[in-house]
Amino acid sequence: MFEYVTAGESHGRGLLCIVRGVPAGFQLRPGDIDRELSRRQLGYGRGGRMKIERDRVQLISGVRHGRTLGSPVGMMIENRDWSNWSEEMSVEDGSAEPVVQPRPGHADLAGACKYGHRDLRNVLERASARETAARVAAGAVAAVILRGFDIWVMSWVCCIGTVEADGEPAGPSDCSRRSAWRSWRSREEQTMLRCPDAEAERKMVGEIDQAARVGDTLGGVIQTVACGIPPGLGSYASRDRRLDGRLAAAVMSVPGIKGVEIGAGFRAARSVGSQVHDPILPSGPDGDVGFCRESNRAGGLEGGVTNGEDVVVRAAMKPIATLGQPIASVDIETGRAAEAHRERADVCAVPAAGVVVEAEVAFEIAAAFVRKFGGDSKDEIKANYRSYREGLP
Numbered sequence: 019m020f021e022y023v024t025a026g027e028s029h030g031r032g033l034l035c036i037v038r039g040v041p042a043g044f045q046l047r048p049g050d051i052d053r054e055l056s057r058r059q060l061g062y063g064r065g066g067r068m069k070i071e072r073d074r075v076q077l078i079s080g081v082r083h084g085r086t087l088g089s090p091v092g093m094m095i096e097n098r099d100w101s102n103w104s105e106e107m108s109v110e111d112g113s114a115e116p117v118v119q120p121r122p123g124h125a126d127l128a129g130a131c132k133y134g135h136r137d138l139r140n141v142l143e144r145a146s147a148r149e150t151a152a153r154v155a156a157g158a159v160a161a162v163i164l165r166g167f168d169i170w171v172m173s174w175v176c177c178i179g180t181v182e183a184d185g186e187p188a189g190p191s192d193c194s195r196r197s198a199w200r201s202w203r204s205r206e207e208q209t210m211l212r213c214p215d216a217e218a219e220r221k222m223v224g225e226i227d228q229a230a231r232v233g234d235t236l237g238g239v240i241q242t243v244a245c246g247i248p249p250g251l252g253s254y255a256s257r258d259r260r261l262d263g264r265l266a267a268a269v270m271s272v273p274g275i276k277g278v279e280i281g282a283g284f285r286a287a288r289s290v291g292s293q294v295h296d297p298i299l300p301s302g303p304d305g306d307v308g309f310c311r312e313s314n315r316a317g318g319l320e321g322g323v324t325n326g327e328d329v330v331v332r333a334a335m336k337p338i339a340t341l342g343q344p345i346a347s348v349d350i351e352t353g354r355a356a357e358a359h360r361e362r363a364d365v366c367a368v369p370a371a372g373v374v375v376e377a378e379v380a381f382e383i384a385a386a387f388v389r390k391f392g393g394d395s396k397d398e399i400k401a402n403y404r405s406y407r408e409g410l411p
């Protein structure tokens with residue numbers, strides 16, 4: 019099983035991530051992970067915290083001389099802000115002023131009810147999206163495996179607030195998958211919001227400024243595309259192995275994500291079958307068996323199984339729940355009306371959430387890939403993959 023677990027509180031000493039089931043023989047260097055961590059920290063509209071943190075991974079286990087060993091990959095990311103919180107977040111006995119005014123839209127109240135906490139900090143420290151840095155580290159390990167088989171996962175912002183972007187970064191039809199991925203990566207660095215449409219991005223920045231001025235927040239939509247995917251990942255045979263279901267669950271588990279679409283998604287529901295399903299066309303010369311599709315409204319998945327087209331996942335993020343101008347709440351000690359707790363927060367975190375969604379998509383695809391072509395080492399997976407491809411029509 020290729021899987022990961024994370025630990026760590028937002029203002030604790032740091033974040034931990036252990037990835038199990040990483041096959042041996044993949045080249046993995048801290049730089050592969052650090053690059054992804056710094057992408058998660060960027061984006062116009064982030065709060066003060068990201069100015070403090072400079073996320074860097076320490077590879078603790080599972081790698082020797084730059085290659086994976088087949089043992090669990092253990093990673094740690096320090097919280098620089100911990101030095102300002104070491105008393106408040108001490109693991110030793112201690113006391114701190116409790117947080118008692120739950121933020122609507124956050125885990126504060128539901129989490130306090132569930133775990134019996136009277137200090138909401140005990141909830142918000144773990145529910146905070148700081149944890150997603152550890153998820154991005156896990157996704158970076160997955161991406162290294164996928165790249166070894168020419169599978170590339172990329173994402174971009176297609177909507178913030180009321181502004182919709184037009185167009186996509188260069189797709190795989192324009193050039194090789196690898197160079198399409200590379201070219202968007204280098205363009206992405208020049209953008210403010212990871213949006214490929216410069217005009218739309220300018221308007222998005224305007225909406226973020228306006229929201230910040232009035233103490234409000236914004237959400238948006240992210241698109242993720244995985245290209246180079248072979249047919250046959252996932253399975254229709256049992257519910258827990260359907261890859262569409264696994265992707266939706268993984269993406270929905272990202273804090274703040276409230277909607278997930280595969281392919282045409284909700285738009286398909288408002289159309290007719292003949293306009294939605296992708297015709298299967300012959301591709302080989304006469305006498306040869308070969309298929310192709312000229313459209314990909316299925317988003318690369320039919321029956322929970324990849325069909326060889328790009329896997330396309332869109333995710334909708336709600337506006338951030340911590341408002342500069344707090345909304346109504348109740349003090350859980352006194353029962354009286356109160357303003358929601360204020361915590362340092364982002365006005366808009368859609369670009370960063372996109373990096374987390376991309377990591378989740380990469381992880382689920384890598385898990386399905388390792389399951390299908392599984393082996394203990396890169397060479398074994400390579401041999402299995404080659405023989406499978408040779409048998410495909």
Ligand SMILES: Cc1cc2nc3c(=O)[nH]c(=O)nc-3n(C[C@H](O)[C@H](O)[C@H](O)COP(=O)(O)O)c2cc1C
Nearest residue numbers: 124125145147273274338339340363364367370371
């Ligand atoms: C990268 C990222 C950054 C986020 N930053 C904040 C933030 O600064 N303040 C906040 O209240 N919520 C932020 N969120 C969203 C909350 O973590 C999320 O709304 C909260 O945990 C409740 O979970 P839910 O929205 O999924 O119900 C962020 C989410 C992501 C993915």
